[in-house]
Amino acid sequence: METVTDKKIVIETRDIAKVYHDSKIAVQALRDVDLEISEGEFTAIVGPSGSGKTTLLNIIGGLDNPTAGTIKVAGRDISKLKDSERIDFRLHNIGFVFQQYNLIPVLTARENVEFIMLLQKIPVHEMKARSLHLLEEVGLKEKANVRPSELSGGQQQRVAVVRALASRPKFILADEPTANLDSASAANLLDMMARMNQEEGMTFIFSTHDQRVIDKARRVVTLEDGIIKSDEVRS
């Protein structure tokens, strides 16, 4: 059985803290978060509502900056990047799957999958081939030319995962990807992600409340009030 340290570390946080000052009282969303994530992991970030899951994923994804501490993603200190460099960094290194409405409503499933590759300037033929291949992989070939409004919530989320995969990121961040799905669709999505993790070696980090989803993770990081409460690797 492989261990975490055998593999290359893709994410490394040191003493990360995040304080929100938007409201009258400052909210400490994260404190002293030390976390290392290696290539090929299938990790769940869990914890009650308000525990800081989204905040942590946003910081790892380069969408937000920590108030204190350092963060290295793919070997780079992303908190030092300028806005446009940061956008480019996300484009080429990070795949995102949000809780809902991931897709551009006026584009078909396939065009949505191709959207990021288009931004990455991947050659058209390669882009076309990859989008169709991946949609086929997840059983959505028939839905390739259909717009998101005609897809179920579960199908939309699968397209979102495929879109992230297609761009060949270093890892995929999914913030409660199953929160708006019924349990069957949620299980289906997780199975698909697990398969992509196995077959393509894609690193997945996802947050969730859902016990059945937690059960599928191979590593579970638990947050409570912005602090890592536990970190367990399962076999």
Added chain:
Amino acid sequence: MMFKLAWRNIWRNKRRTIITIVSIAFAVILSSLMRSMQLGSYERMIDNSVRFYTGYIQIHKLGYWDEQVLDNAFYPPKGLQEQIESLDGVEAAVPRLESFALASFKTRSRGAMVIGIDPEKESHLTGVEHKITEGSKVGLNDPRVLMGSGLADYLNMKVGDTLVLISQGYHGVNAAGKYEYFYGAEGLLTAMAVVTDQPKDVDDVREEILGDLDTTAYEVMGWKTMMPELIQGIEIDNISGIIMLLLLYLVIGFGMFGTFLMMTKERLYEFGVMLSVGMHRSRLQLLIFSEIVLLAILAVLAGFALSLPVINYFSRNPISLPEEYKTAFEKFDIEPIYAFSNEPIVFTSQAWVVFFMALVLSAYPLYKIWKIDPVTAMREGR
């Protein structure tokens, strides 16, 4: 892909897009019609006044225009007529001798303007021979005169009657006869009117004539100087017309802004996703800007498509004014019709206004995109 995305995005909310397009198109139609009618009436007024009598350029003895009396007539330098007619852009030089006289027939008499013309040249300017209602054309050495029907009616004269004119001649000379002979002004002119091929050539032609003439003895005037009231009247009317248009566009501008505002607000979440996954702000701005420009193009095209046939029709078939206005217009020597102008400026100016407004108003969504960060966009846009 960008274009596809922009095109599909504007049809995302069909109703709103159609309402926006229709309201802009409506403004374009309304303002095109208004402008067309206004510019048409100016063209008509200028044409009526200029073509009807003065011509676009006149040459006089220096000082004639300020004191329009026979004593300010001049002997045209030899070859002047030919010289002017040989200039580029000149259609004809039309000599005239004007003064006043008391016209009488039997027991009635009335003050009248007497104009000596060269009938052949005159046809280039006023085309007076086409306006004869009774009798026939008058030749150069003809003992007959052409009378205005108003004067003839007043004096109770018919074709063939003999008119008596009494006046003082050049430098007090008394004489009998026609025109220059009548005024003892043989060879004299009060004005040489110049007909240009195109109204826009006037300034160039005038410059050229000035270059060839002794400016201490002659004055060369353009129609704008000869008819300052006309120009002023047009300018005032034009300004009020433009203010009306601005008000109209102000209203439309608010509508457009509302649309752009909603286009931005309702897609904030989507913008957040796009920025998150790696779309550059500038690219996103370009997308939104394309949508706005596309919308403006559609609206302007729709406006033109609907107003062009109407304007074309009316420019060829001017609207006749109702009877009660006719007399009023005729008093001012203006044809009692409403003509529409189909000068390209009528349309291009509308297009520019709409594009300019779209450009200015797009600043808001573009600024918004520049400022938002993906996390807040996704939180606020939910």
